[in-house]
Each structure stands twice: as structure tokens, then as C-alpha cells.
Amino acid sequence: MSGLVTGIAAADAGQRCLIISAGQSALHFFSGSFELYGCEGNPLEAIAGVGKEHPYSKLGVERIQRLAEEVPAFFGKMNISLVGNPTRNHYRITPLGVLKPAWLTMDEYARVEDVSQMPWKRVAICDIEGFLDFQPDFLASGCAERGVESTVIPISLPELERLRNNPTEMRATNIAKELTGDTLHRLAQKINQASGDVDAVLMPTVVGLLDAAAVEELKKQVDKPLHFVATMPPSVPGIRTQITLRKRFQELGGVYMLGDTVQSGTIVDGRLQSIRTANHGEVEFEADNFVLATGSFFSHGIVASSERVYEPILGLDIDASDERSEWYKRNLFEAQPYMTFGVATDSDFRVSHKGQTLSNVYAVGAVLSGCNPIKEGCGAGVAILTSLHVAQKITRK
Amino acid sequence: MNNEQHTNKQSFEQCVKCTICTVYCPVAAANPDYPGPKQAGPDLERYRLKNPRFYDDTLDLCLNCKRCEVACPSNVKIGDIILSARLKYSAKRPKLREYILANTDVMGSMATTFAPLVNASLKLPAVKNIMDRTLAIDHHRTMPTYSSQRFEAWFKQHAQAKQENFDRSVSYFHGCYVNYNHPKQGKDLVKILNAIGYGVHLLDKEKCCGVALISNKMEAQARRQAKVNINSIRRSVAAGRPVLTTSSTCTFTMRDEYPHVLGVDNADVREQIVLATKFIFEAVDAGRVKLAFREDYRKRIAYHTPCHMEKLGWSIYSTSLLRMIPGVEFMMLDSLCCGIAGTYGFKRENYPYSQKIGEPLFRQIKSLGVDLVATDCETCKWQIEMSTGVTVENPISILADALDVEQTMKLNK
CATH class of the missing domain: 3.40.50.1860 (Rossmann fold)
Structure with missing residues (x-):
């Protein structure tokens, strides 16, 4: 997502951009919410206390607030409606029925403003029979803990029964491909017949893969207020968001190359001159500025061998311990040091190579060192805000 | 290209089960009988390595489009794993239909000889119905038409002599389609390349790239043909001539399926096998050649x-x-x-x-x-x-x- 956000912001400001992406993005695991900092109350207050190595410290609280306030409009231009406030967290509901703090949540998702005051007394939860990536019992028990009564509505439709031929691949995305037109209408009828006297219907995110039309349609056809709850990946709204962002980037004149891997680059006098990719062999891609948005270990933005942690494309300087024993803590649930590993950057997010800062190469998002997205709940905030910041920086150069 | 990543048979170990490949699989979306790329590829490979009995004939439903590989964030060669498993474990042997469909060059040679007759017959509903009943080639399908004159014959008669007049030259791998069905495409390439100052040569020996042989499990024949092609390409490259193509599938097969699926090494010449559009674009982009277009083309x-x-x-x-x-x-x-x-x-x-x-x-x-x-x-x-x-x-x-x-x-x- 960092790559696309940077690309869109820069292309919108008149830059000619090319994105080279090794496979699909982390948006395929999207929960429907962005986190700025996972705490109760005002995330900006918590951010003021992070260490100086944290990407947020390089941005500064004032800039974070300014950039954060631009984000809903940035996505709003693409008809992605996000609700939330950078000075007060709300809560999203996980697939396991737990409430987690969130900064922005897509409009179609269920959200809770105040944990002590749930917005519903009684809800109906839709259970698509045979679908294993959403367990209504977890959600029901999560609701019960917070004093919300729930009934589970089992849903089965012939089109979805057909998908059960292949139970391991009965995924949210395959279900969403079926839930359109008449099938969607019959789904709404079943929900209306079974929901009874409830304040809201909660439904797994299995609707609206290519665009949000089916989501709007179902909301219209279901009598009670309908809210969606995240499934396990792949994420249907995440893929829809990915498609929307890519489309917007291309409409702005950007070129998007999927399924290719940047393999090397030529550094001359503290500048990256060009890069080469797997698919294009000897072709050198030259640019005034380069942005590294390659993610962390999971996306191979940084790689750990048994001896060392390194950045695989250019061999950039890394913030990581040389001692393997310092990479992790024995207790799995403690903050794991390796989570903070990433490329080293200066205060402008420029990377360095053998101690020398590269004047035209920036890093954004999860490849950055200094934060622990899982423990701190700051992954999306760091990704989006560093991307917008770097795009603005490049544009004003 | 990082060949290690591609030839490493264990790339399935890199699969994190994210299912992104299945999202983009055109077959899984249309046919729920297909287990989907994740399961057919890396998941079942683990079992197949323990016991080939875990091989499943539904893998034949894979179209080998490789869209799973393009989508995969972990660089797993899902399509290669599925295709290789089909070649290695499938007990289904090719039948007459597979021989007919896969031997595009043999069929092409015969069909071009009697092109008017073959083209007319292949349009007849009765013939199509017979092919459907006897060979299970679907009668709804419009069959490709054949040309009376093969591209190679045209080239030798009308173009070959002129090609020595150019300082710069390339070889052209025309493929079966240009040779037997649509020579105009090859003539068009010769016209463009000659106009921008390149002579065009044919390879010493060209065989069908073998893509249909691979997908129809005729692996040994595909490998023999691959070796002939790569040897011809080596001679061309040694003579200073890169090898141009006008079919994305032939190109992809010779560049990637040869080493990954057939085990035919092409590392020394792989970069010299390129689509003509890439070759021409790069030449224009670098300022080596210029193109002028007709004003009346709309x-x-x-x-x-x-x-x-x-x-x-x-x-x-x-x-x-x-x-x-x-x-x-x-x-x-x-x-x-x-x-x-x-x-x-x-x-x-x-x-x-x-x-x-x-x-x-x-x-x-x-x-x-x-x-x-x-x-x-x-x-x-x-x-x-x-x-x-x-x-x-x-x-x-x-x-x-x-x-x-x-x-x-x-x-x-």
C-alpha cells in the first residue's frame, strides 16, 4: 500500500511514476481499518512519547496530525469512505470478536465508538455454511462479553453450496464472486426472514469484490442496519481497495508493473542512477527519485539469513543487531526486537549505502526501522503518513 | 533473471498460504471442481513428494496462465509446480486428440498442402460434429484457417536474397502460426525491420516451441524440439543476431518453460530471445532507429x-x-x-x-x-x-x- 499511496500522491502532483511490484500487496490482508497508534483515547498523545528512532519521531506530532487529517480526503477522492479521527481512537471488531483500537475504518464495517457503550443490544450474525474463515461463535461470544445478545443466521444458497465442492478454497473472494444480482437478492431475503427483532445485522465481508455496488445493494435490500465484520484473509474490501488504488494511479498516468522484481541498482556518487528488474533484463530504469516501499520480512523488503539481516536489492544500511541472540525474546508474546529491524534512514527518510546517504532514494512503510507495528498498532499509520510525506518532499524538490 | 529462485524445486516452501493466487486464478473462479493453485500447487506438492498417489487429475484443469505466479507475493513458482506435477505423476497418457492438437507443426505441414480443402471442411458443421464425437474437439469452436503458402516458402522466394544488404541483422523465430496460418504477420515484421535497417534471417532449424506438447504431456518430444531450437538460437547469437519473435507464448516458452519445466538450459542465450515489439521499442527509445507513420491511418x-x-x-x-x-x-x-x-x-x-x-x-x-x-x-x-x-x-x-x-x-x- 505504501507504494501505491506514494505513487498516487506523487502522480497527482504531476510526477511521472512507475511502480514495480513483486506480487500483490498487503492490502489483501486488510482488516478494514487503519491504525495510527493502538491505544485507548488520543493516539497523538501516545505518539509524542515514542523513541527517537521511531518513524513517527522523524515526522513529528504536528506533521502527523496535519497529514492524518488529509487521509480521509485522499481516499475519498477514490470513493473509499473512511470514518475516524486522529485525536480519538474508535474500535474495530476482529474476526475473533475482539475489539481493537483503530484510527480510520471503512464505512461499511461495524465500529464501536466507546467500549463501555456498545451501539446494539441485540444483533443477528450471518453464518455462511461451509465458510471457514469467519467463525460466528467467536463473534457471538465477543458480543456476549460486552452485553450484546446475538442470534446466528445460517445461510445456504445453491450457488454457495457449489463452492463447497472445494472446501479448502471456499474463500471470501470466491463467495463474493457469486454474491451479485439475483443471488444477492435471495441472500437479502434470507437475512430478512431470519433476523427477527434486532438492532443490526453483522455480516462477514464476503460482498463487493471488484466494486462496492453489491455492498450498497445489499445494505438497501436488508431491512435492518447492516454492518460488516472482517474475515480471515484474503480480504474482499482490501482487494477492492487495491484495485481502486491501482486504477487511480493509472488514471493519473502512472505505470504499474506487477509480478516483476527489482534486482539491482547502479549507485554513482551518492545517487541511485538506475535499477534493473527480473523481467526486463538489461533494460535500465532511470529516475530522478526512487522510493523503496518493499515491506518488511514478509514481503522480502529485508531478509534474514542465519548470520545477518540485509536489504536484498541494493545492500542498504540496516538497523539491526549483529548478534543473532539479540534478534528475539524467548517469550513469544514479548515485543520481539526483530520486528523493529529495517533500513536505516536520515530525518528525511533517505536511505544510506555503506554509510553514505543516497540523495535520491527514500524509504517508506514497513521497510523502515524503529517501530513494532504489531505491538504498537502503528503499521498503517507509518505506511500512509511516511508515504504522503515522502511524496510531498519529492514533489517540492 | 534470478534463475536460482525459479529452478529451486523447493520454492513451495516459500508459500505462506495467503491464498492470493486463488483470488486471481481464472479457473477457480469458473469451475469449483478445480482445487485452485494453492492447493494444486504448493499444498499438494508436499504430499506428492511423500507419495505420488496424492496426484489428482483435476490438475489437468489448470490452464498454465501463470497468473498465480504474477500475483504471488512470495515468489512461489505455483504454475511451474502444477505443470511439472502433471508431467511427472499423471497416469493419463495423450490420446489421438492430444497428438493432433499438440503437433501444430506436423498438422500445419499437412494442412497447408491442402489448405483450400482443409479450410472449407473445417467450417462444415458435419465435420465439426464428427470431430466432436470422435476426438472430443468441441464443435462450437471456430477452427483456425491455413495458408496455402507457408511463410518459410514465401521468405525464401521473395525476401531472403535482399537480407544480405543490411549491416545489422536479426533472426526471426516465426513459430507455427505465422508459418502455417498467417504468413502476413511474418511478412509485416520483415517489412518493418527492413525499413528500419535490419536484415532478417531464419534460424538454421526451427521446430515448434513445444508449448502444446508440454501442456498435453508429450514431454520427451517437447524436450527434443527445445534442444533443436536452443542450439539454432545459440548459432544465431554467436553470429551476432538476436532472435526475435511475434508470439508472446512461444517467447515465454523458450525463455522460461525450457529451463523451468523441461530442464533445457538456455541461460547463455535467454536474454537474446525477445519479442519484436520489445526489440523495436528499445531501438526507438535509444534513438538507434526512427519510425514515420502514414498520415491517413486512423x-x-x-x-x-x-x-x-x-x-x-x-x-x-x-x-x-x-x-x-x-x-x-x-x-x-x-x-x-x-x-x-x-x-x-x-x-x-x-x-x-x-x-x-x-x-x-x-x-x-x-x-x-x-x-x-x-x-x-x-x-x-x-x-x-x-x-x-x-x-x-x-x-x-x-x-x-x-x-x-x-x-x-x-x-x-
Whole structure:
């Protein structure tokens, strides 16, 4: 997502951009919410206390607030409606029925403003029979803990029964491909017949893969207020968001190359001159500025061998311990040091190579060192805000 | 290319079970009997390594489009794993139908000899019904037509002698389609290359690239043909001639399937096997050659990205060339599989899924009201023409039609 956000912001400001992406993005695991900092109350207050190595410290609280306030409009231009406030967290509901703090949540998702005051007394939860990536019992028990009564509505439709031929691949995305037109209408009828006297219907995110039309349609056809709850990946709204962002980037004149891997680059006098990719062999891609948005270990933005942690494309300087024993803590649930590993950057997010800062190469998002997205709940905030910041920086150069 | 990543048979260990591949699998979306790339590939590979009995014939439903590999964030060679498993474990041996469909060059040689007769018969409903009943080649399918004169014969008679007059030269791997079905595409390439100052030569020996042999499990024959081709390509490269192609699938097969699936090493010449559009674009982009276009050329053209072109990542070259033509109103179609996948869509058991897979693409094409669809793959051409009624041309043919040959020759003197 960092790559696309940077690309869109820069292309919108008149830059000619090319994105080279090794496979699909982390948006395929999207929960429907962005986190700025996972705490109760005002995330900006918590951010003021992070260490100086944290990407947020390089941005500064004032800039974070300014950039954060631009984000809903940035996505709003693409008809992605996000609700939330950078000075007060709300809560999203996980697939396991737990409430987690969130900064922005897509409009179609269920959200809770105040944990002590749930917005519903009684809800109906839709259970698509045979679908294993959403367990209504977890959600029901999560609701019960917070004093919300729930009934589970089992849903089965012939089109979805057909998908059960292949139970391991009965995924949210395959279900969403079926839930359109008449099938969607019959789904709404079943929900209306079974929901009874409830304040809201909660439904797994299995609707609206290519665009949000089916989501709007179902909301219209279901009598009670309908809210969606995240499934396990792949994420249907995440893929829809990915498609929307890519489309917007291309409409702005950007070129998007999927399924290719940047393999090397030529550094001359503290500048990256060009890069080469797997698919294009000897072709050198030259640019005034380069942005590294390659993610962390999971996306191979940084790689750990048994001896060392390194950045695989250019061999950039890394913030990581040389001692393997310092990479992790024995207790799995403690903050794991390796989570903070990433490329080293200066205060402008420029990377360095053998101690020398590269004047035209920036890093954004999860490849950055200094934060622990899982423990701190700051992954999306760091990704989006560093991307917008770097795009603005490049544009004003 | 990082060959280690591709040839490493254990790349399935890199799979994190994220299921992103299944999201983009055109078959899984159309046919729930197909287990999907994750399960058919890395998941079951683990079991197959323990005991080949875990091999499952539903793997034959894979079209080898490689869209799973393009989508995979972990660089797992999912398509290669599935295709290799089919070759290694399947007990189903090719039958007469598979021999007929896969031996495109043998069939082409016979058919071109009697082209008018063959073309007329292949249009007859009675003949199609017989083929459907006896061979299970679906009768709905429009069969490709054959040319009376092969490209090679035309080249030797009309073009070969002139090619020595150029300082710079390339070799052309024309493939079966240009040789037997549509020599005009090859003639168009010769016209463009000669105009920009390159002589064109044929390879010493050219065999069918073997893509259909691989997908129909005729691995040994495919490997023999691959070796002949790579040896010819080596001689061409040694003589200073890169090898150009006009089919994305032949290109992809010779560059990637040879080493990954057939184990035929091509590392020394792989970079020299390129689509003509890439070669020409790079030459124009670097200022080595110049193109001049006819002022009266006007067309509304939409480009379709063939699956193997998506995998090569090269549609940017073909589309950039088309965009250079002043009279072209250009549109990019969504990158979706057309459903034919070479011989796959000809088979009766696959035909309905083939059409269902292509449906979103056909709908988009029909809605745009274009004069032409441009694409770099001949089987996509057959499928789109049959299913939409819109004429499909290779970008090279469009470029040749739009080119002001005299002016271009002057510019490149």
C-alpha cells in the first residue's frame, strides 16, 4: 500500500511514476481499518512519547496530525469512505470478536465508538455454511462479553453450496464472486426472514469484490442496519481497495508493473542512477527519485539469513543487531526486537549505502526501522503518513 | 533473471498460504471442481513428494496462465509446480486428440498442402460434429484457417536474397502460426525491420516451441524440439543476431518453460530471445532507429494482455509502440484471461469453462466499439474473434499497416 499511496500522491502532483511490484500487496490482508497508534483515547498523545528512532519521531506530532487529517480526503477522492479521527481512537471488531483500537475504518464495517457503550443490544450474525474463515461463535461470544445478545443466521444458497465442492478454497473472494444480482437478492431475503427483532445485522465481508455496488445493494435490500465484520484473509474490501488504488494511479498516468522484481541498482556518487528488474533484463530504469516501499520480512523488503539481516536489492544500511541472540525474546508474546529491524534512514527518510546517504532514494512503510507495528498498532499509520510525506518532499524538490 | 529462485524445486516452501493466487486464478473462479493453485500447487506438492498417489487429475484443469505466479507475493513458482506435477505423476497418457492438437507443426505441414480443402471442411458443421464425437474437439469452436503458402516458402522466394544488404541483422523465430496460418504477420515484421535497417534471417532449424506438447504431456518430444531450437538460437547469437519473435507464448516458452519445466538450459542465450515489439521499442527509445507513420491511418484500438505477456511483463513495449502511432486512439483492456489457453479451449470438456473465463473480457471488448483489438498471442486472437466478432491483430501487423515505409527508410539511412 505504501507504494501505491506514494505513487498516487506523487502522480497527482504531476510526477511521472512507475511502480514495480513483486506480487500483490498487503492490502489483501486488510482488516478494514487503519491504525495510527493502538491505544485507548488520543493516539497523538501516545505518539509524542515514542523513541527517537521511531518513524513517527522523524515526522513529528504536528506533521502527523496535519497529514492524518488529509487521509480521509485522499481516499475519498477514490470513493473509499473512511470514518475516524486522529485525536480519538474508535474500535474495530476482529474476526475473533475482539475489539481493537483503530484510527480510520471503512464505512461499511461495524465500529464501536466507546467500549463501555456498545451501539446494539441485540444483533443477528450471518453464518455462511461451509465458510471457514469467519467463525460466528467467536463473534457471538465477543458480543456476549460486552452485553450484546446475538442470534446466528445460517445461510445456504445453491450457488454457495457449489463452492463447497472445494472446501479448502471456499474463500471470501470466491463467495463474493457469486454474491451479485439475483443471488444477492435471495441472500437479502434470507437475512430478512431470519433476523427477527434486532438492532443490526453483522455480516462477514464476503460482498463487493471488484466494486462496492453489491455492498450498497445489499445494505438497501436488508431491512435492518447492516454492518460488516472482517474475515480471515484474503480480504474482499482490501482487494477492492487495491484495485481502486491501482486504477487511480493509472488514471493519473502512472505505470504499474506487477509480478516483476527489482534486482539491482547502479549507485554513482551518492545517487541511485538506475535499477534493473527480473523481467526486463538489461533494460535500465532511470529516475530522478526512487522510493523503496518493499515491506518488511514478509514481503522480502529485508531478509534474514542465519548470520545477518540485509536489504536484498541494493545492500542498504540496516538497523539491526549483529548478534543473532539479540534478534528475539524467548517469550513469544514479548515485543520481539526483530520486528523493529529495517533500513536505516536520515530525518528525511533517505536511505544510506555503506554509510553514505543516497540523495535520491527514500524509504517508506514497513521497510523502515524503529517501530513494532504489531505491538504498537502503528503499521498503517507509518505506511500512509511516511508515504504522503515522502511524496510531498519529492514533489517540492 | 534470478534463475536460482525459479529452478529451486523447493520454492513451495516459500508459500505462506495467503491464498492470493486463488483470488486471481481464472479457473477457480469458473469451475469449483478445480482445487485452485494453492492447493494444486504448493499444498499438494508436499504430499506428492511423500507419495505420488496424492496426484489428482483435476490438475489437468489448470490452464498454465501463470497468473498465480504474477500475483504471488512470495515468489512461489505455483504454475511451474502444477505443470511439472502433471508431467511427472499423471497416469493419463495423450490420446489421438492430444497428438493432433499438440503437433501444430506436423498438422500445419499437412494442412497447408491442402489448405483450400482443409479450410472449407473445417467450417462444415458435419465435420465439426464428427470431430466432436470422435476426438472430443468441441464443435462450437471456430477452427483456425491455413495458408496455402507457408511463410518459410514465401521468405525464401521473395525476401531472403535482399537480407544480405543490411549491416545489422536479426533472426526471426516465426513459430507455427505465422508459418502455417498467417504468413502476413511474418511478412509485416520483415517489412518493418527492413525499413528500419535490419536484415532478417531464419534460424538454421526451427521446430515448434513445444508449448502444446508440454501442456498435453508429450514431454520427451517437447524436450527434443527445445534442444533443436536452443542450439539454432545459440548459432544465431554467436553470429551476432538476436532472435526475435511475434508470439508472446512461444517467447515465454523458450525463455522460461525450457529451463523451468523441461530442464533445457538456455541461460547463455535467454536474454537474446525477445519479442519484436520489445526489440523495436528499445531501438526507438535509444534513438538507434526512427519510425514515420502514414498520415491517413486512423484506428480505435484496444490492447489485450495475453496471460504469458502478463507473466513476461512486456505489454509496456507493445502498447508503447501502438501509442506512438499518431492516428491510433488507444485503450487498455483490463488484464484478464481470454480462456482459450492454447489447446485447452479446443477440448470438449473445457469449452464451457473456457468461454465462462473469457466472458468479462468479451463484455468489455464489445462495450468499447473498437475497430481492432491488438494482442501478441495467436490463440487469444482466435478466442476473441470467435467470441466477440471483433478483428484482432498482432501489434506488429498494426505497426506495419500504419508505417510510412519510404519515409521510415529515409530516416534510417
